[in-house]
Amino acid sequence: MWQGTPKVYNIFTDEDMLWTGGNGTGLSYYFKYAEDSTEDDPTIIAKGVDENGNEFEKTIHINEINPKSATVVEMRALEAHMGGKEAGGIYFPSDGSRSYGIK
Numbered sequence: 001m002w003q004g005t006p007k008v009y010n011i012f013t014d015e016d017m018l019w020t021g022g023n024g025t026g027l028s029y030y031f032k033y034a035e036d037s038t039e040d041d042p043t044i045i046a047k048g049v050d051e052n053g054n055e056f057e058k059t060i061h062i063n064e065i066n067p068k069s070a071t072v073v074e075m076r077a078l079e080a081h082m083g084g085k086e087a088g089g090i091y092f093p094s095d096g097s098r099s100y101g102i103k
Helices: 072-082
Strands: 019-022 028-033 043-049 055-061
Touching: 019 072, 028 072, 043 072, 055 072
Parallel strands: none
Antiparallel strands: 019 028, 028 043, 043 055
């Protein structure tokens, strides 16, 4: 039987939203492309609430994400950009290279 207090997260929406999500710890967020996002420098704005209830806004440059040290929000931004939500997720090669792809 569940003994703790369940975490509740907010659902964020916006008309040009790319992705919205959370992970059951209280973290919730949504993504949209930044106005200055380009094909060469895809940039996503993440807005949401962290696990401690603090609001955040973060600019994420997709090409600068290192999967070995990325936060949950950064990895979900990468997945959203690559279309992984529709394809069932993203995968990473075991050699640590940046040649990741969609499942």
